[in-house]
Every structure is written in structure tokens, then in C-alpha cells.
Amino acid sequence: MSKRNTDLTIYILLVLLQKPMKGYDISKEVTRISEGEVKVLNASPYAKLKKMLERGLIEITAETNENRKVIYYGITDKGRETINKELKNLEILTFRIKKTLEVCKYEE
Template sequence: MTEALREPTFLVLTALAEQPQHGYGVMEDVLRISEGRVRLRAGTLYAVLDRLRVEGLVEVDREEIVQSRLRRYYRITEQGAQRLVDEVARLRRNATAASARLRKSGFAIEGGTA
């Protein structure tokens, strides 16, 4: 059984699931995906990306020079996509269990009634 992903890791993989992106693009996408709740700083983002590269979950897609600065684009690997699929399934199972228990206890669930 694999360990649960930390939220920043989950969100970075989610951001890269659609298309390759450079670091700033990933930071902005994570902010959108989390509805403004998670704001990654550059140091945190690149630490996550470095760890994900070592683990084989993301890789460098391409590099380009923009205004005399290196811009590196990252993409999710097949292994990274599968890890994200597994995490989504785990979260869904947990949410389903919690929702069922809340309903049984008479608590309203978002999008429905008790």
C-alpha cells in the first residue's frame, strides 16, 4: 500500500496531469485548483518537483531561454499519472465512507440532504 500524497504533491501532480508547465505556471495552476487555498512558494515548489523527479513521477519536458533566464517545463510521467489515479481513488473511498457515516448521523452533505 502506498503512502498518501501530501497536499502540495497531489496538487502539483494534478497541475501537470493536463499538460507540461513551467514552475510559475504550476504555482498559478495550484492556486486555481485549490481555489486560492494553497499558495506554493518557489522553494516549496522546486523541492516538490525535485523529489518527484527522483521518484520518477515527473520529468523535464523541455527547456527554453526567456529574457536571458532558463525556463524549465515539467511533465507528469506514466508512473506519476498512475500514482495520481491511485490517490484519487483512495481519497474517493475515504470521502464515500465519511459521507455515509455523516448521513447516518443525520448531518447534511454538500449537494444533498441528511
């Protein structure tokens, strides 16, 4: 059985589909597109981003070192595949739920 991605992972990938972003902007955008359902604490996106880097879902697209280090993250092909796989899994789950509800409806 494959490891299921967390909602936060999927939302981060969705955000990065738009364009590469720095961690703080990723956090704000995740909260916005999830309509407040997923809130990212200031420190938590970096631990999650590190794990996603290790899994190859995202990559560092740019770094600047003028006064401070600013890292921009972008989505990889593997990250895009992960979103598509998650969508397919949700479609299958939705189909199974509807099918089961129909069967239960007729048994009442």
C-alpha cells in the same frame, strides 16, 4: 501502509495533466485550481518538483538556454497512476465516512 501524497503533490500533478509548465506557472496554476487553498511560495515548488522528479512522478520535458535556463515539467505515467490511486483512496474514505455516519445516525 503506503505513503500518502501531500495535497501539493496532487495539485501539481493535476496542473501538469493540462500541459507541461515551468515552475512559476505551476505555482500560479496550483493556487488557481485550489481556489487559493494551496499557495506555493516562490522557492518551495522547486524543492517539491525535485522530489517528484526523484520519485518519477514528473519529468523534464524541455529546457532552454538562451539567456537563462527555463525548465518545463510534465507528468509521467507513474504520476497519472498516482492521481488515479489517490482518487480511489478518496472514494474508499468517502464511502467509509458515509457508512459510519449512517450507523451513528441509527444509534442516536
